Amino acid sequence: MGSCIYLTFGNIIAILLGYLLGSINPSFILGKVIKGIDLRNYGSKNPGTMNAIHIIGGKWAIIPAIYDPLKGIISIYIAQSLGATTFFAYAAGISALIGHCFPFYLKFKGGEGVATAVGILLWGIYIMVRHSYLPYIDILLLIPFTLSILYVSKSGDITGAFILPFLIFAFLSTNPLKSATILTSIVILFILSRNLIHIYQNNLLNFKEISHKIQPWRFWLRPVSLLFIVFYEIFSKQFVVILMGSVALIFLIMDTVRMLNKGVNMFLLKNFILGFKRKEKHKFSSMTIFLISGTVIFLLFSREIAFTVLVFLIFGDMLAKYFGLRYGRHRFFRKSIEGFLMYFTSCIAIGIVLMKFLPINIYEIALVSFTMSIIEILPLG
Known part of the structure; x- marks a missing residue:
């Protein structure tokens, strides 16, 4: 007593x-x-x-x-x-x-x-890593992403807004019922709320500055492609290959017809709801390339590799595009070093999530991330 x-x-x-x-x-x-x-x-x-x-x-x-x-x-x-x-x-x-x-x-x-x-x-973080409540590899994977966002955006608020959700996931997915985990997550949410308030008040994530360089519909539609992963789990690999391949074929035919017919080309460039880019006037659109690539990936590779590559294609490209166009200062071919850094390090960070659900290791994550980042920055299209 x-x-x-x-x-x-x-x-x-x-x-x-x-x-x-x-x-x-x-x-x-x-x-x-x-x-x-x-x-x-x-x-x-x-x-x-x-x-x-x-x-x-x-x-x-x-x-x-x-x-x-x-x-x-x-x-x-x-x-x-x-x-x-x-x-x-x-x-x-x-x-x-x-x-x-x-x-x-x-x-x-x-x-x-x-x-x-x-x-x-x-x-x-120190206590949880020290007592093995939190795998140190999760923190190591976040360091490059943190430094890249801070270097590219020069903003602690933007850095926090992207990094802290990964930290909360890392904490709660490892030891969700520990007192230290719950209370530290509350602290993270507090910091995140401050970051988001500052971003809103100062309009730090201003998409209007790059809206003339991208097709907003296509940019925000990318995450919808995650449905292919859902369909893979619900139905089968064959179903996804046929579905994605069929959609890719439609876009391929559309691209071919518009490039062969000037009138059709101009009509689609002006009126197609998803919007073609002006620079795609005489070449295949990135939508077509994305769908063909996805079909080939699902057809040839294992479930874990296909899922990993698709997720990287979606979110790595989105972050590289936004940060490259908004903050790109050092040009490399027609892209930017800043965009490359964001593509590579964001994929590494996303690996924290993927490794919790897929039988894939850090070496595979690093290899796929680096390979895709190199392909992204090269002037291949």
Whole structure:
């Protein structure tokens, strides 16, 4: 009974200490001490590290840049030292996050908490990998994708929006019922929500800038091709080969007729609902090539390879196209190095998901990803 009371008391103290540590806002304090101002009234009006850099100065912002990510980790460590259970230790870290966002002495108007949440997330990843709750290979596969998005987009919010869903999947698909898994996933969702809010507010994923270079219908229709995988599982390989081959034949005939007849060609270029690209006026469309390639892949290769290649064709191409057109700075043939990086590393990251459902290993994922990325960037069409 006594030990139970002590454990409960220790857990409560850990959570309260977490909140108090989190509520200490060095950016706000430095603003008052150095400049005599309330950071919440200047710049982005957020008492966080980035606003401190712009308003107070970089050398002083080092303090919040170090403390903000560590306050959640320190809270977890103190909680563990007090004998708190795993659940309550992580709860203390989240309490520090709450304290950062809603400090009592600032009328509950604090920082956004992303840096603190990222610190808790990194600690959670370390603990779960260390105790084999999370395969280290999943994290290794995400590193190239993370660095590529950050390099190409120069945006932490865009990087988080693409990377964090993969992390949640990796956590929940490995040990869904662990306290550390559930609470770290909550932290990830918090960071992701902040990322998405910033993306929306600042219009960071602006498709209008590239809409004149792509056919929007064709771009967003690509994921519908996943139905071929569904049909494979429900019916058979033969059914998918016949179905996909038939659709490919229709597009092939359409392409052939329009290239042989100028009038038909101009009519389809202007009026076909899915839209041909102007640059495809005198050559086969990418839709035709995609469907023929898919048919051949399903016909010749095993289930796991066919599924992998199709998924890479869909999502690797979409990400390469968007990021290459929007952020491409270094041209290579008619493509960009940025598009190549996004194709290759996104396929590697998607491999995290595929390896949970298909008997395919990291070496096969890497080989298929690299081969398809090379084919994508070469001027073959």
